[in-house]
Each structure stands twice: as structure tokens, then as C-alpha cells.
Amino acid sequence: MSEVMKVTEIFGENVFNDAVMQERLPKKVYRELKKTIQEGKELETSIADVVAHEMKEWAIEKGATHYSHWFQPLTGATAEKHDAFISAPKQDGKVLMEFSGKELVKGEPDASSFPSGGLRATFEARGYTAWDCTSPAFVKKDAEGNGAILYIPTAFCSYNGEALDQKTPLLRSMEAIDKEAMRLLRLFGNTTSSKVIPSVGAEQEYFLVDREKYLKRKDLVFTGRTLFGAMPPKGQELDDHYFGAIRERIAAFMKDVNKELWKLGVSAKTQHNEVAPAQHELAPIYAQCNVAVDHNQLVMETLKQVAYKHNLQCLLHEKPFAGVNGSGKHNNWSLTTDDGINLLDPGKTPHDNIQFLLVLTCVLRAVDRHAKLLRESAADVGNDQRLGANEAPPAIISVFLGEQLEDVLEQLISTGEATHSLKGERLHTGVSTLPDFTKDATDRNRTSPFAFTGNKFEFRMVGSRDSVAAPNVILNTIVAEAFSEACDYLEEAEDFDRGVHDLIKKYAYEHQRIVFSGNGYSDEWVEEAKRRGLPNLKTMVDAIPALVEEESVEVFEKFGVFTRAELESRAEIKYEAYAKAVNIEARAMIDIASKHIIPAVITYITSLAKSINEVRQACAVAVIDVQEELLTQSSNLLAETKNALKELEKVTEEAAKKEEGMEQACFFERHVVPAMEHLRRPVDQLEMIVDKNIWPMPSYGDLLFEV
Numbered sequence: 232m233s234e235v236m237k238v239t240e241i242f243g244e245n246v247f248n249d250a251v252m253q254e255r256l257p258k259k260v261y262r263e264l265k266k267t268i269q270e271g272k273e274l275e276t277s278i279a280d281v282v283a284h285e286m287k288e289w290a291i292e293k294g295a296t297h298y299s300h301w302f303q304p305l306t307g308a309t310a311e312k313h314d315a316f317i318s319a320p321k322q323d324g325k326v327l328m329e330f331s332g333k334e335l336v337k338g339e340p341d342a343s344s345f346p347s348g349g350l351r352a353t354f355e356a357r358g359y360t361a362w363d364c365t366s367p368a369f370v371k372k373d374a375e376g377n378g379a380i381l382y383i384p385t386a387f388c389s390y391n392g393e394a395l396d397q398k399t400p401l402l403r404s405m406e407a408i409d410k411e412a413m414r415l416l417r418l419f420g421n422t423t424s425s426k427v428i429p430s431v432g433a434e435q436e437y438f439l440v441d442r443e444k445y446l447k448r449k450d451l452v453f454t455g456r457t458l459f460g461a462m463p464p465k466g467q468e469l470d471d472h473y474f475g476a477i478r479e480r481i482a483a484f485m486k487d488v489n490k491e492l493w494k495l496g497v498s499a500k501t502q503h504n505e506v507a508p509a510q511h512e513l514a515p516i517y518a519q520c521n522v523a524v525d526h527n528q529l530v531m532e533t534l535k536q537v538a539y540k541h542n543l544q545c546l547l548h549e550k551p552f553a554g555v556n557g558s559g560k561h562n563n564w565s566l567t568t569d570d571g572i573n574l575l576d577p578g579k580t581p582h583d584n585i586q587f588l589l590v591l592t593c594v595l596r597a598v599d600r601h602a603k604l605l606r607e608s609a610a611d612v613g614n615d616q617r618l619g620a621n622e623a624p625p626a627i628i629s630v631f632l633g634e635q636l637e638d639v640l641e642q643l644i645s646t647g648e649a650t651h652s653l654k655g656e657r658l659h660t661g662v663s664t665l666p667d668f669t670k671d672a673t674d675r676n677r678t679s680p681f682a683f684t685g686n687k688f689e690f691r692m693v694g695s696r697d698s699v700a701a702p703n704v705i706l707n708t709i710v711a712e713a714f715s716e717a718c719d720y721l722e723e724a725e726d727f728d729r730g731v732h733d734l735i736k737k738y739a740y741e742h743q744r745i746v747f748s749g750n751g752y753s754d755e756w757v758e759e760a761k762r763r764g765l766p767n768l769k770t771m772v773d774a775i776p777a778l779v780e781e782e783s784v785e786v787f788e789k790f791g792v793f794t795r796a797e798l799e800s801r802a803e804i805k806y807e808a809y810a811k812a813v814n815i816e817a818r819a820m821i822d823i824a825s826k827h828i829i830p831a832v833i834t835y836i837t838s839l840a841k842s843i844n845e846v847r848q849a850c851a852v853a854v855i856d857v858q859e860e861l862l863t864q865s866s867n868l869l870a871e872t873k874n875a876l877k878e879l880e881k882v883t884e885e886a887a888k889k890e891e892g893m894e895q896a897c898f899f900e901r902h903v904v905p906a907m908e909h910l911r912r913p914v915d916q917l918e919m920i921v922d923k924n925i926w927p928m929p930s931y932g933d934l935l936f937e938v
């Protein structure tokens with residue numbers, strides 16, 4: 232019999248959370264630390280020393296031997312460097328376990344090998360990690376289950392304080408939105424709340440494949456996605472996988488994932504099969520923005536680690552398989568006060584909730600003005616396969632509000648007054664034994680990239696592999712700007728109510744073009760969006776310039792989120808990341824095509840030719856049309872493959888010679904990516920012809936349906 236998991240007991244057992252702090256820290260120290268966490272008050276060294284000591288004692292009890300400042304540099308992954316707690320050996324040869332406040336608060340990794348986009352010359356290697364005490368420290372066992380490490384979430388900056396990571400700008404943007412949202416609340420007479428915090432829930436999609444088969448796919452191993460592969464006879468057309476019963480092997484995996492996450496205080500809540508075969512989703516309960524970002528990193532790491540133990544491979548790439556759905560991450564975002572008020576909660580009658588309507592129209596204004604930035608925040612090489620490409624939704628930002636709110640806005644725009652809200656009707660199933668209940672006032676729209684879903688916005692463009700930091704930095708900042716402008720106006724207004732009313736109407740009118748409730752995946756929408764003047768940035772390379780446009784620099788500098796230099800460095804890093812990723816894909820394709828596919832096809836063709844000769848010798852009148860046709864067909868495709876391969880080799884070499892940055896990235900996008908597609912086409916056709924026993928790697932069918 233398997234053991235019963237006591238969820239409430241294991242939840243957070245490896246987290247240095249509030250309960251642990253209360254229990255272990257002296258009262259005064261606890262109070263001081265709370266002040267730092269809640270009010271951003273500076274932490275004194277003497278207090279930090281006590282916290283560090285207790286943290287170390289607690290971690291050692293959990294089996295930890297090392298601590299690590301854990302940070303999120305601009306590589307896309309998290310970074311950690313482990314330091315043992317040990318002190319220098321004493322005369323008697325023994326050591327103590329030590330951890331000081333200074334070590335807790337500040338770390339100094341060599342920053343020279345992390346991307347800085349020109350912010351730092353390589354010889355200026357200093358970088359600092361600084362403890363983010365608002366995201367709790369935790370203990371985690373290493374992948375093999377041997378040693379345990381105390382992880383301390385940190386921000387990562389250069390010697391001059393420039394952000395080299397995801398967390399620093401995120402924390403800055405949280406401060407910006409807090410300040411502006413509080414101004415707004417005060418204007419509406421709120422005297423009880425003292426802080427506004429963005430809440431984020433990141434739903435994570437992923438694929439699981441058998442690890443042994445995965446290892447036979449060099450394209451998956453090197454790039455995270457299949458670079459070749461013909462569609463199996465069955466894809467996702469039956470929709471029988473979505474929410475389908477979860478198979479045993481997968482259920483066992485999910486159970487382990489949940490357990491590991493719960494121990495780390497990640498509130499993994501929802502799990503189900505997704506649309507594509509072998510695709511699944513995990514969603515935690517939402518949390519404070521920076522904690523949710525850290526937790527999402529833990530979710531991704533845990534999915535990979537646990538998969539490994541189950542002899543599975545978790546694929547987090549946005550489009551591991553052509554022809555079936557890709558994976559994304561839905562970033563649910565709302566604004567909550569410290570006393571629990573959700574600024575995005577419309578209440579039952581949104582038309583007379585003027586605070587909500589102002590917040591809502593401010594969001595519309597922010598998204599409309601900075602749609603390019605929001606789009607850019609989801610830009611990633613992998614996401615280029617998922618957004619704006621064939622078989623993918625367009626990369627156009629629009630907002631879905633739902634019938635009820637759209638109706639309120641329409642009333643406002645047409646008459647200047649909103650007098651009523653549509654109500655949810657009763658749902659009648661026509662079956663007497665099923666309960667009737669009141670429906671939501673609004674249906675959902677699954678094709679909208681930015682949808683209002685009851686009391687939060689759901690940004691659905693984010694790629695499955697990416698940190699959710701970037702989109703939240705953008706959301707926090709651009710909405711802070713809209714709030715700030717509204718406050719500037721209202722603080723001067725003679726009649727507050729009139730002022731609010733005018734602003735709501737003005738914003739609704741000026742930004743109605745961003746609201747769209749139709750089918751976001753249709754060709755008509757692409758045309759309609761163009762007419763409305765909405766940007767359609769198809770690729771990552773198209774999107775990057777948004778970071779450094781004048782309007783963007785202005786808003787980021789105004790709210791202290793990024794300096795111009797930081798933005799320029801980020802753009803640089805992104806261009807380089809793009810070029811590097813496509814370069815790896817191209818080289819992987821060249822390698823696989825020349826060393827595996829072409830030899831396999833030649834073997835096949837040779838055996839076919841031999842068989843034709845032998846049959847002919849054996850019987851001069853035997854019909855050999857079929858073999859001959861196959862021989863011609865595969866020989867032609869082989870020639871096509873070889874030509875495409877040559878072309879890909881040529882452009883990849885040319886790309887390497889281009890100047891790093893925008894020029895090189897553009898060359899990769901315009902020349903290398905199409906050359907890769909040209910090589911893939913004949914190879915996928917050959918896969919359908921060549922004997923399965925000869926084909927050098929597992930097929931889509933093997934990968935997707937035999938997990």
C-alpha cells in the first residue's frame with residue numbers, strides 16, 4: 232500500500248516562511264525583519280546576523296551543507312553558486328558551520344560570464360547579488376537527492392547597480408505600481424490600505440515524452456524542439472486528449488511533482504491534460520508577483536527533475552512539435568491591497584463601480600499605448616514558432632472584456648453615462664436532476680491574448696519556457712503610468728466625481744480600438760487590426776526594437792524601472808540570444824541531416840536499387856513500377872535535401888560573419904530560418920517513404936503517443 236500524503240503537513244516544510252521566522256527569531260528581530268519585508272525598511276547588520284544564524288541552523292536541520300544566492304540572470308535560466316557553511320579549519324583541524332548576515336544579504340558572483348549587453352566590459356567583472364527578503368528562502372535537495380542546499384532568492388546587479396537580471400526591474404516595477412495605485416486609492420477615499428501588490432498566477436504548459444526516445448532525438452536534446460518530423464496519422468484533431476483521463480505513468484509523475492512543489496511552498500493546484508497529445512498543464516494558486524515569478528522557476532525546474540526520475544523528459548519549449556499545439560504560459564495578473572481588496576473586482580454592477588471602471592480603462596489605455604512592449608515581453612525564439620507563424624495565432628495585442636463590460640463601455644462612449652450592467656442568466660440544462668445555476672455574465676474567449684477573466688487579466692502570449700518576470704515588469708510599469716496620469720488630472724480636478732467620469736469616458740473612447748471580442752485566430756482579424764492601426768510584430772526580431780523606442784525609454788525612466796542604458800543592453804542581449812539560438816538549431820539540422828538522415832536514405836535507396844536489379848534478374852517480365860517509382864521519388868528528394876543542406880550551410884556560415892547584434896539577428900531571421908524550413912520539407916517527405924527500421928530517429932508518433 233502506498234503511503235498517504237499529508238498535504239497540510241508537508242506544505243512549506245522546506246521553506247523559511249513566516250511561521251518558521253516567528254517560531255525561531257527573537258521577537259524584536261522578527262518585528263524588524265517584517266518591517267523590511269513589508270515596508271522596505273533597511274535591515275541593520277546586527278539583525279541580519281541573527282536572521283542568518285537562525286536560517287543556517289534551520290537549514291542544517293533540514294540536511295543542508297551549503298547555501299546559494301539564487302538569481303535569474305538574462306540567460307533565461309536561474310543561476311546558483313554553492314558555498315559550504317564551513318569556516319576555515321581551526322588549529323585542531325575542526326571546522327564550524329557559519330553563515331553571517333553579510334553573507335545572507337550580499338553575494339559577489341563573477342559577473343563577467345553572464346550576459347550584460349555591453350553594460351559591462353569583460354574586465355569589469357564585479358556583480359552583486361542582493362537578498363530579496365520578500366521571497367522566502369528554501370531548502371532543496373540536489374537532483375540526485377544527495378546534498379541539500381539553502382536557496383536565497385536574490386537580485387543581481389552590476390558594480391554600478393545596473394540590473395543584470397529579471398528580478399531587479401520586477402521589484403522596481405512593483406514599487407512603481409504600489410505608489411501610483413495607492414495615490415489612486417487615496418483619491419477615492421481609501422484610508423485603510425497601505426500597499427498595493429500585483430498578484431500573479433502563472434499556468435504552465437509542458438510536454439512529457441519518454442526519456443529513452445528523447446535521447447535518440449538529437450534535435451530535442453540540442454534545441455528543445457524537433458527540427459524534423461512528419462505528422463503521425465493521428466494528431467490532436469479528435470480533441471480527445473484535452474482534459475482526458477490522466478494515464479497512470481503521468482499521474483505518478485504529477486503526484487511527485489506536487490509533493491516536491493508543496494514542500495517548497497508552491498501551491499500547485501490544478502493539473503490536466505492539454506490539447507495536444509503528451510501535453511499537460513500545471514497551475515498554482517496565485518501569489519505576490521515576485522514570489523510567483525520565483526515559484527514559476529521552481530515549477531519548471533521541478534517538472535524537469537521529477538521527469539528525469541520517472542524516466543521521462545519534460546519539454547518546456549514553446550513548440551516542440553510542428554503541427555500540434557505549442558505550449559505557453561498564461562500570466563494571470565491583478566492588483567490587490569494589503570487588506571485584501573482586488574482593484575480589478577468589478578462587483579455585481581460594474582456600471583456604477585467608478586473606481587473599477589477607472590482602473591479598467593487605465594489598463595486599456597496602458598495596453599493600447601504600449602502594446603508593442605507587451606508583445607516584446609513575450610518574444611522568444613521558441614515563441615516565434617507559436618505566435619505569428621503558420622498554424623499559430625497572430626502576435627497582435629488586443630483586449631477581451633466580455634459582453635458585460637463591453638456593454639458598459641459602449642454605454643459610456645455613446646451616451647456618456649452607464650446606467651446598467653448585463654446580468655448572468657440562469658443556466659438550464661433541460662435535465663431535472665441537474666442543478667440550474669446562474670451563469671457568469673460573460674462567456675470566455677480562448678483566442679484573446681489579453682483577456683479579462685472575472686477579476687484579473689490573463690496575458691496568454693508568454694512562452695512556456697520564459698520567466699514571467701518580463702511581462703509583469705511591463706504590466707506593472709505601463710499601468711503605473713496610466714494611474715499616475717489619472718491621478719495628476721484628478722488631484723487638480725475641481726469636481727472629483729465629474730473628473731473621474733470624464734476620464735473614464737475619454738479613455739474608453741480613445742482606446743476602444745484595442746478591445747476585440749471576435750476570433751483572434753482568424754485571417755479577418757489580422758486585416759481588421761491593421762485597419763485599426765494595431766501593431767503586428769510577427770517575430771522576436773521585429774519586437775525587440777520596442778524596448779528602445781523613445782516612448783518606452785520615457786515610461787521606464789519616469790518610473791525608475793530601467794535606464795536607457797539598461798534597455799539598450801537588454802535589446803542587445805536579446806538580439807544575441809536570438810542569433811545564438813537559431814545558429815544552434817541550424818547547426819543541429821546540418822549535423823543530423825548529414826550524419827544521420829542522408830546516410831539512412833542512401834541505405835534505403837541502395838537496397839531498393841538492389842532489389843530492383845535482383846527482381847529483374849530473377850524474372851524479366853516482373854512488374855517493378857512501384858519500386859522504380861519509389862526509387863525515383865526518394866532519389867529526387869535526396870537531391871533536394873542535399874541542395875537545401877548546402878544552402879543552409881552557406882547561409883549559416885555567412886551569418887557567423889555578420890556583426891553581432893541586430894544585423895546578425897536579422898540575417899538569421901531572413902536567411903537562416905527560411906533555409907531551415909527548406910531543408911525540413913524534403914526530409915519530412917522522406918520520412919514517410921523510407922523504411923521505419925532505417926529511419927535514424929523515433930517518429931512523432933513514437934514520441935507523442937507512446938509515453
Ligand code: ADP
Pocket residue numbers: 430431432433434501514515516517563564565566573684686687
Ligand atoms: P482559468 O481562469 O484560466 O480557467 P483559474 O480560475 O483556475 O483558471 O485561474 C488560473 C490562474 O489564475 C490560477 O493560477 C489562479 O490562482 C490565478 N488567479 C485567480 N485569481 C487571480 C487573481 N485575482 N489575480 C491573479 N491571479 C489569479
Ligand code: MG
Pocket residue numbers: 434561689
Ligand atoms: Mg487560464
